[in-house]
Amino acid sequence: MGFIGFGKVSKNLVEMIKSEEIMFVTSAENRSSETVENIRKSDVRILDTFKDVAIQSDILISANSPKNALNIAREYGKYAKGIYLDLNNISPDTAHEINEHADNLVDGAIIGKIDSPNPTLLISGENADDLLFLSDFIKTVKISDRIGDASILKMLRSTYTKTLSALLIESHEIAKIHNLEEEFFDVLSLTEGKDFREKSLSRINNTLKSSKRKSEELEEIISYFNENELIMVKAALKKLNQ
Numbered sequence: 001m002g003f004i005g006f007g008k009v010s011k012n013l014v015e016m017i018k019s020e021e022i023m024f025v026t027s028a029e030n031r032s033s034e035t036v037e038n039i040r041k042s043d044v045r046i047l048d049t050f051k052d053v054a055i056q057s058d059i060l061i062s063a064n065s066p067k068n069a070l071n072i073a074r075e076y077g078k079y080a081k082g083i084y085l086d087l088n089n090i091s092p093d094t095a096h097e098i099n100e101h102a103d104n105l106v107d108g109a110i111i112g113k114i115d116s117p118n119p120t121l122l123i124s125g126e127n128a129d130d131l132l133f134l135s136d137f138i139k140t141v142k143i144s145d146r147i148g149d150a151s152i153l154k155m156l157r158s159t160y161t162k163t164l165s166a167l168l169i170e171s172h173e174i175a176k177i178h179n180l181e182e183e184f185f186d187v188l189s190l191t192e193g194k195d196f197r198e199k200s201l202s203r204i205n206n207t208l209k210s211s212k213r214k215s216e217e218l219e220e221i222i223s224y225f226n227e228n229e230l231i232m233v234k235a236a237l238k239k240l241n242q
């Protein structure tokens with residue numbers, strides 16, 4: 001199993017996938033000191049180049065950044081004769097473009113942070129069945145045989161959670177103005193569950209902390225689903241931009 005990119009995702013996958021039968025490889029070619037340190041601390045063999053990694057891997061994992069994912073597929077996809085699993089947060093359109101450069105692409109989407117207690121890996125594509133063995137190490141769900149479906153689902157999840165966060169911020173602001181913040185959470189917890197307050201506050205804080213990135217993600221969603229009306233998502237974007 002080879003990695004192009006050795007940050008949080010790759011490091012955690014190596015820790016999760018504990019099997020005598022799987023050997024991990026990556027390269028430190030042109031990488032930062034932080035990545036070199038991640039590689040050094042992990043149980044992974046270092047090859048000279050990413051081209052070597054692509055050639056030698058039965059499963060090549062691209063986990064670098066949404067911006068680089070397509071270029072990496074252009075550069076190394078042709079050397080990957082096994083499965084090419086893309087785990088970057090890319091749009092379904094980019095997944096289709098990557099499919100032009102990698103023979104056996106599996107579209108992958110990690111739901112939740114990779115270092116959260118129970119991340120789930122969604123996979124789609126005709127070769128997805130070959131990766132179902134990963135369930136032994138990380139919850140893995142095959143969505144369909146179509147490239148792009150895993151990415152669409154991840155995007156739909158963001159559509160819901162990010163729009164909901166904007167609504168939460170707005171309601172919470174009003175509750176505070178009326179001096180009813182505690183009661184607001186108590187009343188919603190009656191129907192939404194005991195951990196509603198904690199989850200909502202964490203969602204509100206995360207959204208406010210990275211509102212620029214969240215706005216950009218909402219813009220991407222609006223652009224991808226441009227044939228749909230998306231009244232709520234556009235309102236959420238307006239709210240986040242304030």
Ligand SMILES: NC(=O)c1ccc[n+]([C@@H]2O[C@H](COP(=O)([O-])OP(=O)(O)OC[C@H]3O[C@@H](n4cnc5c(N)ncnc54)[C@H](OP(=O)(O)O)[C@@H]3O)[C@@H](O)[C@H]2O)c1
Pocket residue numbers: 004005006007008009010030031032033034035063064065066068072087088089109110111112113114115
């Ligand atoms: N973290 C999560 O929980 C999570 C969840 C879902 C999806 N994802 C997606 O998974 C991907 C990886 O996330 P991450 O959290 O692991 O990111 P990260 O911690 O920032 O690590 C990115 C890694 O990719 C390397 N890299 C960047 N450009 C490269 C290139 N051109 N060639 C080779 N290596 C390159 C970086 O090396 P340098 O340090 O040298 O730049 C670094 O080792 C992202 O696309 C992200 O959207 C992450």
